[in-house]
Amino acid sequence: VRRKSLKGTDCAVALALEHVGDWWNILILRDALQGYSRFDDFHQSLEISPTMLTRKLNALVDSGLLEKRQYLARPPRFEYVLTPLGKDFGPVLVALFAWGKRNFQSIDRGIVLVDSETNEFAEPIVSDRKSGEIIRSPRFSFKAAKGSSAATKRRLSRSR
Amino acid sequence: VRRKSLKGTDCAVALALEHVGDWWNILILRDALQGYSRFDDFHQSLEISPTMLTRKLNALVDSGLLEKRQYLARPPRFEYVLTPLGKDFGPVLVALFAWGKRNFQSIDRGIVLVDSETNEFAEPIVSDRKSGEIIRSPRFSFKAAKGSSAATKRRLSRSR
DNA sequence: CCGTATCCTCCACGATACTG
DNA sequence: CAGTATCGTGGAGGATACGG
Numbered sequence: 001v002r003r004k005s006l007k008g009t010d011c012a013v014a015l016a017l018e019h020v021g022d023w024w025n026i027l028i029l030r031d032a033l034q035g036y037s038r039f040d041d042f043h044q045s046l047e048i049s050p051t052m053l054t055r056k057l058n059a060l061v062d063s064g065l066l067e068k069r070q071y072l073a074r075p076p077r078f079e080y081v082l083t084p085l086g087k088d089f090g091p092v093l094v095a096l097f098a099w100g101k102r103n104f105q106s107i108d109r110g111i112v113l114v115d116s117e118t119n120e121f122a123e124p125i126v127s128d129r130k131s132g133e134i135i136r137s138p139r140f141s142f143k144a145a146k147g148s149s150a151a152t153k154r155r156l157s158r159s160r
Numbered sequence: 161v162r163r164k165s166l167k168g169t170d171c172a173v174a175l176a177l178e179h180v181g182d183w184w185n186i187l188i189l190r191d192a193l194q195g196y197s198r199f200d201d202f203h204q205s206l207e208i209s210p211t212m213l214t215r216k217l218n219a220l221v222d223s224g225l226l227e228k229r230q231y232l233a234r235p236p237r238f239e240y241v242l243t244p245l246g247k248d249f250g251p252v253l254v255a256l257f258a259w260g261k262r263n264f265q266s267i268d269r270g271i272v273l274v275d276s277e278t279n280e281f282a283e284p285i286v287s288d289r290k291s292g293e294i295i296r297s298p299r300f301s302f303k304a305a306k307g308s309s310a311a312t313k314r315r316l317s318r319s320r
Numbered sequence: 321c322c323g324t325a326t327c328c329t330c331c332a333c334g335a336t337a338c339t340g
Numbered sequence: 341c342a343g344t345a346t347c348g349t350g351g352a353g354g355a356t357a358c359g360g
Binding site: 010011012013014015016017018019021022023026027030085088089091092093094095096097098099100101102103104105 | 170173176177179182183190248252253255256258259260261262264265
Binding site: 198199200203210211213214217235236237238 | 324325
């Protein structure tokens with residue numbers, strides 16, 4: 001949007017959109033809620049240019065949805081983790097996910113946003129720092145419930 | 161976004177964003193769920209250029225969220241009403257509204273998205289076709305509950 | 321009153337290249 | 341690996357003007 005700020009509006013929806021009102025933010029938050037935290041994880045997941053990812057990550061930090069945290073001293077490494085405010089955004093994503101699933105996705109596969117039992121968000125991914133091998137990535141797991149099929153071959157079709 | 165389509169993705173969130181993934185669409189749907197249906201209602205509410213409003217309205221029609229319906233033969237007049245798919249988007253907006261309200265809006269005023277009792281969406285606005293006078297606009301009504309204050313003076317700060 | 325067509329501007333975004 | 345700097349461009353979006 002020729003981003004006129006909607007500050008001054010007292011509508012909570014508009015206020016919310018100030019912080020998450022675009023494509024990338026939502027997708028980043030989605031991944032974050034799945035447990036993603038490192039730059040490169042987002043980078044690979046989203047097919048976003050590093051430049052843009054930097055901007056969006058910083059913006060989300062500024063908005064207080066993410067926190068930039070050092071997890072390794074030498075070499076200095078940072079991760080972006082959800083703040084309480086960011087986690088609180090979860091239900092919105094759940095609703096969005098549900099809507100999309102109800103209406104646009106007949107096949108019963110895709111990411112798992114919440115554990116169907118506990119209603120809590122999936123555990124963070126675990127990856128071997130050394131090899132970079134992903135041990136467990138909740139993004140690709142399936143609902144435990146009734147016979148979900150085999151793992152999804154997930155290849156984003158490259159544009160261009 | 162240099163709008164690469166995310167078609168081919170099986171993530172429901174991405175699929176959903178294909179249709180509502182921007183600022184204007186959300187705001188239009190918000191208004192639609194409040195009962196707005198006429199071009200000019202949206203136009204005034206959103207401070208959007210008529211050109212853009214046309215585009216967004218058409219896009220939402222194409223996506224199947226809105227339906228363009230003639231409500232007057234002579235002169236021909238149209239209104240944009242929510243389809244079932246569009247109404248189904250309601251819960252997402254409710255969640256977004258709630259998040260914004262919880263976190264960014266301390267004052268207890270703003271639009272009413274759902275009736276607190278029935279959990280149904282507010283009634284359509286009623287405006288006098290002749291005078292154009294708005295008789296009832298739920299956007300500016302307040303929760304019936306505990307002493308809400310006077311009407312909001314709503315002036316968007318113009319950019320530039 | 322309810323839009324649509326045309327034009328133009330500017331900035332969101334990707335490409336590319338570079339650093340610790 | 342985890343980013344930042346610079347640059348170029350396409351398209352989002354406003355202004356304006358017109359029509360039923």
